[in-house]
Structure formats: structure tokens, C-alpha cells
Amino acid sequence: MVLGNWLAILARHVGGAEGITWDDVVVGHDFGFLKAEEIQVWIRGGGFQGEATDRVCRLEGVERATRFEAALWKASAEQTGKAPRPGGQRWGRAQDRWRLALLKDVLEAPLSPEALGVAVETIYESVGCPEDMLGLWEITAPWSRQPPRGDREAIARFVNRREADLVREG
Structure with missing residues (x-):
């Protein structure tokens, strides 16, 4: 395929x-x-x-x-038997699968902390995020003109934790 x-x-x-x-x-x-x-x-x-x-x-x-x-x-x-609906359990599971796949893909790329921050912020804006995802990157003040910085270790911990949750949820 x-x-x-x-x-x-x-x-x-x-x-x-x-x-x-x-x-x-x-x-x-x-x-x-x-x-x-x-x-x-x-x-x-x-x-x-x-x-x-x-x-x-x-x-x-x-x-x-x-x-x-x-x-x-x-x-x-x-x-x-039923289409997933926004806010529903099946929708949330698929949303998590997309979020995790994109984060894993970003982790595999040789990105600087700044590029990693931009990538994680883009995933957040595209897929949404649970509150515990907010610690994956550091957002700077708009007036500082500094890009966000990603935390590779925090991203890996988040991915591992959410994958374990998905397995537990079945």
C-alpha cells in the first residue's frame, strides 16, 4: 500500500x-x-x-x-459501527496517536533546542494538547524575539508515559 x-x-x-x-x-x-x-x-x-x-x-x-x-x-x-466524534473516547485516542507519532518523529530528527521548540509548539497548535504537554517546551516572551526551546528529555518522558496510558486504556 x-x-x-x-x-x-x-x-x-x-x-x-x-x-x-x-x-x-x-x-x-x-x-x-x-x-x-x-x-x-x-x-x-x-x-x-x-x-x-x-x-x-x-x-x-x-x-x-x-x-x-x-x-x-x-x-x-x-x-x-460508529464514527469517532470530537470529545469522544475514540476521537481522543486517535488524537493521542497522532500527537505521539508526531512527537516521536520530531524526537528522531537532529533538531536544535530552538527547532525542537518550534516543532513541539506546531504540534500543540495542530493537534491540541493535554496540560501535561505544556512543559515540553519553553515559551519565551514575544518581545524577547527568542524562539521557543524544546526539552528533548521531557518530550521523551511524555511520549513514554502517554504510550503506557494508551496501552492500559486498551
């Missing part, structure tokens, strides 16, 4: 392409990471079948631009 860049990042950190769930895809689309075309490739590559699922794969052009999200939610419900 050919994965786009965002799905490839997620797959690398969730045990491969087969570890990606419909919840991950719905949430990834909502966050703006996954484009409709990329999701259609994922669906076709996964061999998913069903009326709503086929419909989401057939959308093109203006129809795809205007009806894709609703069609994706219907396909997700068709495949899993």
Missing part, C-alpha cells in the same frame, strides 16, 4: 500501515493532515468494502470538495 507523507509518519509509529485505524484517518482529516485523495488511496489499498465506503472512493472534483467529510464519516461508521 502506498501511503502519503502524513500516513507514513503515523504508520511508522503505530506498527505499520495495518496499524492505522479509521479513527486515525477521520481525525487526521479533521486536523488537516490528510487530503481526500490520500484517504481514498488508503481505503482502496485496505480493501474495504461497503456502499458508503465505495461512495467516498468515487467522489471527485467539486463533489469531493463539498461532500467528502460527510461521506468519510459515513464510511467510518459503516466500517467500525
Whole structure:
């Protein structure tokens, strides 16, 4: 299966392409990471079948631009019994999986503390964060014109702790 860049990042950190769930895809689309075309490739590559699922794969052009999200939610419900909803447990789990995959990816990169701070701040702004994530980078005063600085050890501890929580939650 050919994965786009965002799905490839997620797959690398969730045990491969087969570890990606419909919840991950719905949430990834909502966050703006996954484009409709990329999701259609994922669906076709996964061999998913069903009326709503086929419909989401057939959308093109203006129809795809205007009806894709609703069609994706219907396909997700068709495949899993229920689509994840913002604020729900499944949504939160997928949000955590995205957050952790992105943080792991950042940790693997040879970034300076400043670049690490910018990366973590960007993840925070894109995916949101629990309060305990706020200690992962140091935000400087806007007037100082200094970039934020990331704390690599704090990020690694956060990732390990949240992964353990996800395993415990099942």
C-alpha cells in the first residue's frame, strides 16, 4: 500500500500501515493532515468494502470538495459501527496517536533546542494538547524575539508515559 507523507509518519509509529485505524484517518482529516485523495488511496489499498465506503472512493472534483467529510464519516461508521466524534473516547485516542507519532518523529530528527521548540509548539497548535504537554517546551516572551526551546528529555518522558496510558486504556 502506498501511503502519503502524513500516513507514513503515523504508520511508522503505530506498527505499520495495518496499524492505522479509521479513527486515525477521520481525525487526521479533521486536523488537516490528510487530503481526500490520500484517504481514498488508503481505503482502496485496505480493501474495504461497503456502499458508503465505495461512495467516498468515487467522489471527485467539486463533489469531493463539498461532500467528502460527510461521506468519510459515513464510511467510518459503516466500517467500525460508529464514527469517532470530537470529545469522544475514540476521537481522543486517535488524537493521542497522532500527537505521539508526531512527537516521536520530531524526537528522531537532529533538531536544535530552538527547532525542537518550534516543532513541539506546531504540534500543540495542530493537534491540541493535554496540560501535561505544556512543559515540553519553553515559551519565551514575544518581545524577547527568542524562539521557543524544546526539552528533548521531557518530550521523551511524555511520549513514554502517554504510550503506557494508551496501552492500559486498551
